[in-house]
Amino acid sequence: MSLDNKAGYGQARSSQAGRPSGLIGWAVGLYLRWRNADLNAAAIDALVPFPGDRVLEIGFGPGEALRRLAAVKGIGKIAGIDHSPTMLAMAEQCNRPAITRGAMELRLAGIDAVPFAERSFDAVLAVDCVQYWPDLISHLAVVRRLLRPGGRALFGLRGAERQGPESTPKCLSPAALSQALAAAGFVQVTIERVETRPTPSTLILARRPI
Template sequence: MHQAVKPQGAAGVFMGWLLESGNAQQNRATVEALEPPPGASVLEIGFGPGHALEMLAKKIPLALVAGLDHSPLMVARAKRRLNGRRGDAALDLRLGEAGDLPFPDEKFDLVFAVNAFHQWPDQERALAEMAGVLKPGGDLVLSIRDFRVEGRFEPAGKGQQTARRAVDMLRELGLQVRQREIVHSPRRATFLVRGRKCGRFED
C-alpha cells in the first residue's frame, strides 16, 4: 500500500517526517481555525505524526485528546509526541479504521481530519461514524488541501472537487455545513469544510 495512505516499516518512518514538514502549513492553518471550547473532548481521524493534536492541546486546555489511525507506526509516533505535551488532557490514541470508530456515541465536542478524508475507502460511512460520536452542537471539520498548479502529487483543483463532495455528504447526514477557503500561496490552498450537528432542541 502507498506509504502516505498507511505509513509502515523503514519507509514509513521517512514518510512520517515528510508528512510532518509537508503538511505543517495546512495543520497550522487548520488548528488556528478550530475553536473547541476550553475543557472540550476532541478526536482526530488519521492523525499521522500527531502534529495537529499537539498544537491544538497547546492552544486550548482540553479534557481529552483522542485519535484514530490505521498505521501502527503513526499511533506509536503520535503517542511519543503527545506524552507530556498536551497539558492536563487525557490521551486516547487508537489503532483502527475510519469507517469503524471504537468510541461511544456523542462523546466529542469536535471531530476533525487533516489531509486524510481523500484516502478513506468508504467516505460516507466514515463521516456517518464521525457524526455519530459527535455531541449535539459539536463540529465535524475536514481540512482538504488543494494544489493550484499541476504538480507531482495530484491534479490542480482536485481538492476543491473533494471538498464539494464532502459538503454534499455532510448535508446528507443532516449537518449544517459551511465552507471556508484558506489560500496559502499561488500554489496551495486548504478547504475547511465544517458541519455542525444540530442541538437536541433545534429543528
C-alpha cells in the same frame, strides 16, 4: 521511467500516503509533519477549541496537530485514531507528555472501526485524510454520530500538487466533500481557502444538528 512504471510508482506513493508503514512510512511521516504544518495550525485555529472540549482527531499521522491541540489552554480530553502502526508510534513519541499525564488517548483504529461511543466528542478533526475513506458518506455519518448535538467537524483538504501518472490518485474537491457532508446529515457547512505550503488548502467546517 515508462508510463507503467510511473503508474506503479503513483500507486505506491498513494499507499504510503494513505497508510504509511515501515522505514519508508517513517520518512513519509517526517515529510507529512513538514508539509501539513501550516494546514494543521490553520485547522486548529478554525476549530476554536473551547475550555473543556473533548476533541478527536481521525488520521492523526505523525501527531503534529495533536501536539498543537494539547497546547490549547483548558482543552478537555484529546483522543486520536490512526490505522497505521508507524504513525501511532510517531504520534506517541511526539506527544508522550500529554499521554503520560492522561490528557491524551491514542488508538490504533480506522474510520471503519472507531473505538468510541456515540456523542463522545465536542469536535472532530481530520486533516489530509478524508480523501482515503472508502465509503465517504457512510464514514462521515460515523463522524456525525461521534459528535454531541451541535458539535463541529473540521476537515482539511490539501490542494493538488502535481498532475500525471506519478501523482496521488486520491483526490476530493471541497464541493464534493460539502455535498457528502450534507448527505451524511451535517448542517452549516462552510468552506474556507487558506494559504499553506507548498500549495493552498481548504478547510471545511460542519456541525451536527442540535
